[in-house]
Amino acid sequence: MTSLERFQRAFVRSLAGGSGAGRAPRTRSARQQAAGLAVYRANLRAGRHDALAAAYPVVRRLVGEAFFREMALRYAERWPSRSGDLHGFGEALPRFIERYRRARALPWLADVARLEWARHESLDAAEAPPWDPAALLRVPPKRRGALRLALHPSARLVESPHPIVAILEANAEGRDGTPRRHAGPDRVLVWRRGLEVRVRRLGRAPWTLARALAGGATLGEALAALGTGSARSFGPALARLGAEGVIAGPVPPADEA
Amino acid sequence: MPRALPAGAGIGLRAPHYREIERRRPDLAFLEVHSENFFGDGGPALAWLERLRSLYRLSLHGVGLSLGSADPLDERHLARLERLVRRFEPALVSEHLSWSSVGGWHANDLLPLPRTREAVAHVAARIGIVQERLGRRILIENVSSYLEVPASEMPEWEFLAAVARRSGCGILLDVNNVHVNAVNHGFDARAYLAAIEPAAVAEFHLAGHETGEVGLVDTHATPVAPEVWSLYEEAVARIGPRPTLVERDADIPALDVLLAEAARAGAILGGARCPARAAA
Numbered sequence: 001m002t003s004l005e006r007f008q009r010a011f012v013r014s015l016a017g018g019s020g021a022g023r024a025p026r027t028r029s030a031r032q033q034a035a036g037l038a039v040y041r042a043n044l045r046a047g048r049h050d051a052l053a054a055a056y057p058v059v060r061r062l063v064g065e066a067f068f069r070e071m072a073l074r075y076a077e078r079w080p081s082r083s084g085d086l087h088g089f090g091e092a093l094p095r096f097i098e099r100y101r102r103a104r105a106l107p108w109l110a111d112v113a114r115l116e117w118a119r120h121e122s123l124d125a126a127e128a129p130p131w132d133p134a135a136l137l138r139v140p141p142k143r144r145g146a147l148r149l150a151l152h153p154s155a156r157l158v159e160s161p162h163p164i165v166a167i168l169e170a171n172a173e174g175r176d177g178t179p180r181r182h183a184g185p186d187r188v189l190v191w192r193r194g195l196e197v198r199v200r201r202l203g204r205a206p207w208t209l210a211r212a213l214a215g216g217a218t219l220g221e222a223l224a225a226l227g228t229g230s231a232r233s234f235g236p237a238l239a240r241l242g243a244e245g246v247i248a249g250p251v252p253p254a255d256e257a
Numbered sequence: 258m259p260r261a262l263p264a265g266a267g268i269g270l271r272a273p274h275y276r277e278i279e280r281r282r283p284d285l286a287f288l289e290v291h292s293e294n295f296f297g298d299g300g301p302a303l304a305w306l307e308r309l310r311s312l313y314r315l316s317l318h319g320v321g322l323s324l325g326s327a328d329p330l331d332e333r334h335l336a337r338l339e340r341l342v343r344r345f346e347p348a349l350v351s352e353h354l355s356w357s358s359v360g361g362w363h364a365n366d367l368l369p370l371p372r373t374r375e376a377v378a379h380v381a382a383r384i385g386i387v388q389e390r391l392g393r394r395i396l397i398e399n400v401s402s403y404l405e406v407p408a409s410e411m412p413e414w415e416f417l418a419a420v421a422r423r424s425g426c427g428i429l430l431d432v433n434n435v436h437v438n439a440v441n442h443g444f445d446a447r448a449y450l451a452a453i454e455p456a457a458v459a460e461f462h463l464a465g466h467e468t469g470e471v472g473l474v475d476t477h478a479t480p481v482a483p484e485v486w487s488l489y490e491e492a493v494a495r496i497g498p499r500p501t502l503v504e505r506d507a508d509i510p511a512l513d514v515l516l517a518e519a520a521r522a523g524a525i526l527g528g529a530r531c532p533a534r535a536a537a
Contacts (some may be wrong), residue, residue: 003408004379005327007371008359015364029405035471036404043366051365081363084321084334085293089365124297153298195301 015040016080048076051086054122056093058171059113063106071100087124090117109164115164115199118156118190123196125154131249133242145220148251151213154192155246161185165201195247205233206241213247260461262287262314262348264526266519269505270372274512275305282312283516286523287348289316289502296337306345316349316460316502317341323363324397325356325370325380335390342391349460349500351396351429352387354380354417369402372409372416379481381423388426396459397421398429401437401475413438414452422509427459430496432489433466434475436482441472446488455496463489463522464504478507481518490525498526 001009014037049072053060060068079092094113097103103110131149139147158164164186166179178213187207189200202210205226223234241247265286270278278288288309295302304316322334342350355367370376380397388395399417411419421428430453439446463486465479480487481503489501503518 002327002379003373004325004371004374004376007406007408008327008356008368011368012359012362012364016362032471033404039469039471039474040364040366040368044364047365081365082361084331084357084363084365085296086321086324086365087293087296124300124302126298127300136294143521149439151389160487192300195304 001234015044016077040112045073045076047086048072048081048089051089052093055090056113058116058168059093059097059109061171061177062109062112062167063103067102071097071102074100084198090120093117108160108164108167109163111158111160111162111229112167114160115158115168115188115190118158118188119197119199121155122154122190122192125152125192128153128248130245131242131247133239136238137249145223146220147219148216149213149219150248150251151210152191152246152248154190154197155210155214156190157210158184158188158190158206160188164188165199189246191244203237205230206237209237210241210246211236216251258474259389262316262500263419264500265315266501266503266522266526267314268503268515268519270306270309271509272302272305274515278514279308279312281512283512285313285516285519287314287316287502288498289318289504291506292317292319292338292341292350293321295341303512309343313367315345316351316500317345317347318502319352320349320367321357321363321365322352323355323357323366324352324383324387325354325376326358327356327379328359328361328484330383330386331358334360337388339390342393349396349429350391351398351460353400354382354397354420355400367400369400369404369406369520370416371406372411372413374410377416377419377423380420384420384424384426386432388424390533394425394427396427396429398462399434399438400431401434401441401473403441403471403474405442412444412452413442414449418452418454418457421454421457428453428457429460429462430499431457431462431464431493432492433462433464433481433485436485436488437466437473437475447491449494450488453496457497458499461489461492461499461501461522462504463501476507477504480514486521486525489522493525501526 049069052072075093075096078096081089094110094117097110097113136144162184163179163181165188166181170177170179187202189202189210191198208226209222212225226234263286267285267287270288270290295306297303319338353367356370357364357368359368387464417428435446435449463481464477465481466473467476467479500521503515503522505515
């Protein structure tokens with residue numbers, strides 16, 4: 001190990017090693033070193049807290065700042081940053097919340113976090129030209145069932161037994177936090193249209209269709225997933241997802257790719 | 258290679274000002290952004306950068322490459338930076354003379370390096386890799402620090418100059434960080450300026466600091482301090498006029514507040530008597 005690496009590992013150990021309380025530094029220079037380390041430690045905490053607060057404004061509002069700050073600290077211990085770019089730092093927060101003892105009384109919190117992370121990811125996902133539903137008419141009917149359509153790269157699907165969309169909407173800026181619905185389940189599509197991220201609850205047919213397409217199913221397989229009793233809602237669901245820019249375009253079959 | 262940036266003043270581009278800058282098109286030599294804020298694949302941040310890039314010259318300022326780390330360079334990070342540089346053809350690309358990570362653990366902060374010959378060789382080699390990858394010269398910035406790094410073999414200005422000399426990179430001289438470290442570590446800020454090779458300096462940064470238990474803390478949340486303005490005047494007189502950024506990353510004020518600070522920097526640049534040219 002080089003002396004540079006030894007220095008850096010020791011520095012990180014003292015940075016991550018709590019408040020340093022218990023052993024008061026005796027000399028003036030030791031006190032100064034401890035105070036300097038405290039500045040870096042405060043920067044570290046503030047950076048992580050702010051990254052999480054930017055991605056999870058509703059979770060923060062729901063639990064309050066003191067709870068959120070403490071949770072951010074514990075989360076960072078369990079899931080330290082592994083990148084020089086903090087944009088992906090909060091990815092595991094929903095899973096963390098599921099096991100976080102202090103959040104047990106808030107069973108919907110992890111799913112609200114999931115929805116917020118979906119929104120966060122959707123915002124800077126790749127661009128893709130929207131699929132034109134009319135293009136389907138140019139495909140011979142016999143071949144339509146074998147067609148594979150891709151969801152837009154910004155599309156995310158979140159499912160919860162709780163009314164997470166109502167909770168999200170009620171806690172937007174300027175709202176008083178009172179949800180309009182008190183029961184789920186919510187099957188939610190998050191996607192970006194133009195430069196704006198949209199959040200929408202889906203009914204059974206569009207949800208099943210979107211899930212099937214996200215999983216790489218052909219249109220025929222998606223139709224089968226819907227069940228024969230609901231076949232009539234397939235066309236309208238497809239047209240609606242297509243018209244709203246949720247579908248990006250056909251995925252070429254393996255032999256043409 | 259893009260043409261050199263004129264020695265005028267620019268501001269850090271932050272989201273609350275996107276719309277207003279596009280509408281008012283204030284007279285600025287350039288806009289600077291944190292590279293990592295545009296590492297996404299699409300969406301509004303990149304769309305705005307595209308629109309504003311068509312109106313202004315651009316400087317990409319990285320905060321996360323961890324040039325001084327003992328870890329291997331992060332290939333993913335470098336690839337995203339490269340993609341951004343190729344797409345936006347910035348006039349300047351810069352990073353910091355610091356480290357942020359070791360053993361894959363990231364502090365996402367600009368941590369101080371031991372000022373040793375070993376560190377000079379290590380950082381210079383990595384800057385070389387980055388410059389080769391990007392196909393251009395980058396600038397490195399001196400950072401503020403809050404504790405004494407043990408086993409240092411040379412003063413900070415020698416360390417900065419040695420890395421620049423050895424790697425062939427340029428220097429982004431942050432005048433606020435010189436002042437902060439002069440106060441925190443008890444050296445003469447003028448001696449620092451005197452030791453820097455003027456031809457290596459390609460940009461100045463100006464920012465605000467706050468007073469803390471350790472001395473001064475570089476927070477980028479306040480206006481540029483009077484002592485820093487006067488040190489900047491000396492830097493411009495000694496080194497020559499260079500593109501100068503007014504940086505504000507927290508408590509972002511109204512655009513006019515930043516424009517007024519940029520205008521003040523511009524006036525100092527315009528009044529410089531010995532316009533030594535930057536080796537761009």
